């Protein structure tokens with residue numbers, strides 16, 4: 001990974017984003033060793049993985065990471081690399097189960113339009129109707145669409161129409177208990193946590 005000075009987005013099914021910090025970050029600069037930071041995802045079947053990685057022991061996660069790194073960087077890591085390749089000296093697994101949502105198809109129909117039934121209330125944000133995922137791009141586009149609505153109102157032009165609320169929202173269905181990690185430890189509140197720990201409950 002020494003050749004890559006920056007954050008990489010990959011099509012790897014396990015390591016979505018990674019960087020060699022010893023190359024791209026002055027504080028970790030080292031020409032002999034690599035300090036890799038990797039995002040391992042998806043981590044649960046509900047998000048698309050075939051295994052509940054959040055509940056898996058650190059050793060299994062590290063082993064799967066190295067197997068994937070061998071596949072991605074065969075000339076630097078693994079038995080095929082010159083001199084046997086790189087060895088792991090130290091590793092840390094930080095679990096952040098609520099860091100991002102699963103981008104599954106068919107959700108846009110639940111998003112509200114920027115225009116609302118309240119004349120001086122316009123919605124901007126990644127949650128509002130726009131063509132991208134919940135992302136920086138989505139938030140920016142939604143802001144632009146909201147600005148358009150405000151300009152149209154100010155100029156007494158017709159605004160974009162209000163999107164009907166999806167029937168499942170108005171049907172008053174029984175609320176579903178949220179799935180996720182429960183407890184009083186950091187990951188239950190969306191924080192990061194090292195180790196899966198004896199008292200950690202992973203549904």
Ligand SMILES: Cc1cc2nc3c(=O)[nH]c(=O)nc-3n(C[C@H](O)[C@H](O)[C@H](O)COP(=O)(O)OP(=O)(O)OC[C@H]3O[C@@H](n4cnc5c(N)ncnc54)[C@H](O)[C@@H]3O)c2cc1C
Pocket residue numbers: 099100124125126127134135136137138139
């Ligand atoms: C861990 C993580 C990683 C991400 N990585 C990426 C990425 O790599 N690329 C990408 O494009 N997107 C990424 N995203 C998504 C991206 O950050 C969001 O889609 C985007 O920031 C949403 O912008 P927004 O303005 O709609 O909402 P937000 O940025 O969430 O802003 C909403 C603001 O409203 C405030 N607020 C909430 N309630 C109230 C209230 N009652 N009164 C006053 N203020 C309130 C909140 O504090 C917040 O500041 C990531 C998100 C997370 C969580």
